[in-house]
Amino acid sequence: MTAEIVNLRKARKARDRAAKDKRAEENRVKFGRTKAERKQAEASKNLSLRRLDAHKRPDDTGPESAGDEDASADDGREPGS
Numbered sequence: 001m002t003a004e005i006v007n008l009r010k011a012r013k014a015r016d017r018a019a020k021d022k023r024a025e026e027n028r029v030k031f032g033r034t035k036a037e038r039k040q041a042e043a044s045k046n047l048s049l050r051r052l053d054a055h056k057r058p059d060d061t062g063p064e065s066a067g068d069e070d071a072s073a074d075d076g077r078e079p080g081s
Contacts, residue, residue: 033041
């Protein structure tokens, strides 16, 4: 009738590991998303960005749009001098 000898350090680590696994499983259910959900969210984000870019005004930094005030700044002098 000899009792089984238990290493307390190993028992404590096994108990902590089981608690950690349980908490990880709860977090996976609570916060996790499936691969399909992540792909859907990324596709939706990309579509929104493309739609936003499609509504931007054209860039007016071409040489035709340079006014008199920009021309004086290009030659290194201050305006009015």
